Every structure is written in C-alpha cells, then in structure tokens.
Amino acid sequence: MPLKNYGVLACRIVARRREGGSGDTPHYQLHLADDSGVDYRGAVNVQSQQSPSELLYLADDDFRHPVTAQLPQAGSGWTVLPSQPGGASFDFIRGNLFAPESMRVLPPDLPGIDNDLADMLDHYVERAIADRTVEAYLFGERWGPERNKRDKVFGFLPGNGVHDMHMNQGSVGEFRSSNGVWQDGGLLLHFPAESRWVAVFLAFQSQAWHTDEETGHPIETAPSRPVERDGSVRILAALVNPASPAPERETITLLNASATMVDLGGWQLADDRDQLLPLPAEPLAPGATIAVAGGNGFQLPNRGGAITLLDPAGLKVDGVSYTEEQARREGWTVSF
Numbered sequence: 213m214p215l216k217n218y219g220v221l222a223c224r225i226v227a228r229r230r231e232g233g234s235g236d237t238p239h240y241q242l243h244l245a246d247d248s249g250v251d252y253r254g255a256v257n258v259q260s261q262q263s264p265s266e267l268l269y270l271a272d273d274d275f276r277h278p279v280t281a282q283l284p285q286a287g288s289g290w291t292v293l294p295s296q297p298g299g300a301s302f303d304f305i306r307g308n309l310f311a312p313e314s315m316r317v318l319p320p321d322l323p324g325i326d327n328d329l330a331d332m333l334d335h336y337v338e339r340a341i342a343d344r345t346v347e348a349y350l351f352g353e354r355w356g357p358e359r360n361k362r363d364k365v366f367g368f369l370p371g372n373g374v375h376d377m378h379m380n381q382g383s384v385g386e387f388r389s390s391n392g393v394w395q396d397g398g399l400l401l402h403f404p405a406e407s408r409w410v411a412v413f414l415a416f417q418s419q420a421w422h423t424d425e426e427t428g429h430p431i432e433t434a435p436s437r438p439v440e441r442d443g444s445v446r447i448l449a450a451l452v453n454p455a456s457p458a459p460e461r462e463t464i465t466l467l468n469a470s471a472t473m474v475d476l477g478g479w480q481l482a483d484d485r486d487q488l489l490p491l492p493a494e495p496l497a498p499g500a501t502i503a504v505a506g507g508n509g510f511q512l513p514n515r516g517g518a519i520t521l522l523d524p525a526g527l528k529v530d531g532v533s534y535t536e537e538q539a540r541r542e543g544w545t546v547s548f
Contacts, residue, residue, distance in 0.1 A: 214380075214392025214428065217354040219292040220300060221252060221374050222284050225340045225348050229365060230321065230330045231258070238320055240333050243366045244348065244373075247287035253363050253373035254350050256399075258320035258329045260416045262385060267378070268315040268415040269329055271336065275400070275411035277309055277533050278484070278516025286347040286402070290354055290374075295394040298485045302351050302396040304379050305423060306486070308518040308531035309398075310413060312421055313437075336401055336410055345404055352377040352397035379413075381428035382420035391428035422527050425486075434527050444470035445479070446530045447521055447548055448501060452512045455543030462506035464519060465545075468496040476502075478524030483510050484517040484533075514539045 227243040242254035259265050282300035284291040293301045302309065318329040325331065340346040358371035377397035380390060399412040420430035421437055430436070449465040464481060468474050477493035481504065489510035496502055506512060512519070516539060521530040532548040539546065 214295060215353040215376060215390060215395050217292065218295055218301070218352070218380075218392075218395045219290055219354060220284065221254070221290050221348075221350040221354075222246065222286055222288045223252060223348050223350070224287065224344060224346065225337055226251075227341060227366065228334070228337050230334075239375075240330055241365045242337065242350075243368075244350070246289035248289060250289060251363070251366070251368035251372060252290075253365055253371075254352075254377065254399075255373060255375040256333065256377050257375075257414065260418065262387070262416065262418045264317075264417045266317045266319050266417065267329060268417060269318045269332060270310055270315040270413045271332060272310060272411040272413075273408075275409040276535050276537075277307075277411075278518070278535055279307065279309070280400070280402075280409055281516060281536060283349055283400075293351075295392055297394060301394040302398050303381075303394045304396045304413065304415065305381070305421060305528060306393065306482075306518075306520065306531075307396075307484075308520060308533040309411070312415075315413070315415060317417065333412070336412065340401055343403075347402040347404070349400040349402075350374050350377055350397075351399070353380075377414065379415035379419055381423045382430050383416070384418060384420075384430060388429065391423070393423065393425065393428045395428075431527070434525070444468060444472075444474050444529075445476075445496065445521065447519055447532045449545050449547045450512060450519060450532075450534065451543075451545045452517075452534060452539040453514050453542050453544070462512045463503045464506070464512075465501055465503050466491075466496070466521070467501050468498055471498050473497055480522045480526075481510060482520040482522060483512065484519075485511075487511065488522075512539075 223244040229241040231238040240256040244252040322328040353376040356372035363371040401410040422434035448467040476491040479491040481489040518533040
C-alpha cells in the first residue's frame with residue numbers, strides 16, 4: 213500500500229548530524245523547526261538495505277518548476293498532500309522534476325572532502341543552518357507526534373518527524389508494499405535573497421523507472437532504467453500562451469532526433485493532470501519536427517505545467533516542465 217501520511221514539512225533547518233555508513237540503517241539527520249516552535253527530525257537515507265547499497269543523487273542549484281508555486285506558506289509546519297497530479301506532490305517519473313539519467317551514484321560517507329553523499333548534503337544544509345532566511349520544504353512520510361517520548365537523535369519532546377525523503381515507487385522485495393504514485397520525497401531550499409530554489413532528489417539503484425499508473429509497482433516488461441533524454445523523439449518546444457482569442461491554439465513541437473523514420477501511431481502526450489493527447493498516426497522523418505495542436509482535454513495552463521511523451525507501450529520517453537514566468541509572455545514559444 214502507498215505511504216500512510218504523505219506530505220510536506222515547511223520549516224527551517226536548525227542542526228544536522230551525520231551518521232555516515234554506521235549502523236543498520238544510517239541516515240543524515242536534520243533537526244527542524246516550524247514558525248510555531250514545533251520541533252521535527254528529518255531522517256534522510258544515505259545507504260540502501262538492498263544491493264547496490266549506494267544511493268542515486270541529484271542536486272539542482274537553480275530549480276525551476278511549477279511545483280514551487282503550489283507549496284504551503286514558509287514555516288507553516290506539516291501539510292498533508294494528496295497523491296495526485298496538479299498540486300505540490302512529487303512524482304519523479306510523471307512530474308518531470310528532473311532528468312533521471314542525470315542522477316549519480318554516491319557512497320554514504322568517505323574520508324576526504326566533497327566525495328560522498330553526506331558531503332553533498334552538507335554543502336546546502338550547513339548554509340541553510342547559518343542563514344535563518346532560508347526556507348526548507350521536506351517531502352516524505354510523517355511520523356509522530358510520539359507523546360512522552362523524546363527524539364532519539366536530538367532529544368526534543370515529543371518525538372516527531374519526516375522520513376522516506378526519496379523515490380517511493382518502483383521498489384521490489386520487502387519495500388514493494390510502500391510503492392505509490394505522486395508520493396515521492398525530496399528536499400527543497402528557498403534562498404529568498406537570491407530568488408533561487410535548490411532541489412535535492414534521492415533514489416535507490418534497485419528501484420525501477422517505469423511504474424504502473426495506479427500502484428507504482430515496476431512494469432515488468434519495461435526496462436528498469438530511464439530512457440535517455442536524447443532518444444529518437446523528444447519534446448523540443450511548446451506554445452503555451454498563444455497571442456489569439458479564446459479558444460487558444462496551443463501547440464507542442466516534437467523532434468525526431470534519430471537517423472531513422474519514426475511512426476507516431478500510438479504515441480501520446482500527457483499534461484500535468486494526466487490528460488492524454490494522441491499524436492497523428494504518421495511517419496516523422498529523421499531530423500524533422502512536427503507541431504501538434506492541443507485539444508481532447510489536453511491543456512497547457514499559463515500557471516506552469518508539465519508535458520510528457522509516451523510511446524505506444526505507454527512508457528515515458530521524454531518529459532519537460534515550464535513555469536508561470538516562462539508562460540507569461542503572450543505569443544512566445546517556450547523551448548526545452
């Protein structure tokens with residue numbers, strides 16, 4: 213079954229503790245507090261119990277995605293999120309938050325500088341601790357409050373916190389029971405003085421990157437790894453905010469980057485609410501582009517959104533996102 217209490221914690225980071233590779237389930241521990249004075253602990257996995265043990269890691273130093281406009285007020289504490297598209301919930305596959313193939317493998321803790329997962333987390337977390345204006349958002353599953361029980365790491369009362377701040381779908385074995393869609397974890401840091409967001413994403417190497425739309429379980433017939441973004445067909449651009457009276461004629465431009473003809477019959481586009489748009493059943497020549505008009509319930513909202521390209525088997529081939537700022541200029545095409 214999916215996570216029982218998925219959501220996001222809006223807070224600031226007070227302290228951190230590195231557990232490295234020690235213990236059965238080592239974590240990078242965060243002491244957190246919201247504006248009402250409630251304490252929390254964020255338990256960030258740095259090592260997997262399943263082989264391979266090293267995690268996949270990605271940090272985006274200039275994260276731009278429409279999800280940042282859907283977040284609760286800074287410092288407001290815990291907010292339950294519905295596991296569905298169109299809101300602030302994370303889904304590494306369907307939300308087009310980042311290119312999965314850009315993640316890299318990192319060990320939990322090694323001697324030396326800037327060579328392990330804990331070092332990479334320190335780079336952002338220590339700055340957030342030192343600067344009280346930095347706003348933190350932790351996505352995952354809530355535990356507690358644990359009445360009359362102190363936190364085992366930082367000692368505050370009552371014990372209370374967030375864990376599963378990683379990909380929460382595509383798991384196998386004993387962790388298969390926690391699979392679900394639109395319930396992935398992560399860490400966002402907002403630096404107001406710079407008008408900049410930093411995003412940190414984690415996943416286990418044992419997890420699959422093509423999952424069932426309902427259960428989040430691995431699709432057994434699909435490759436376990438994500439398709440590289442430079443595949444045969446990719447999303448090149450989108451006219452989100454046409455300079456024309458309603459109903460507007462939104463278009464999505466696709467490119468065949470391969471050296472062979474591609475038959476688009478059975479291919480589809482999906483918007484950020486999972487509305488599908490069939491592509492014209494016609495061949496696309498090597499190096500050629502095609503502008504596909506929206507419709508059939510498929511929409512590109514001006515508030516920001518996501519576009520996903522699916523092959524005839526329903527597997528994700530490419531995915532992009534755009535922000536409200538990018539969509540603001542009427543008549544301009546957003547390129548990806």
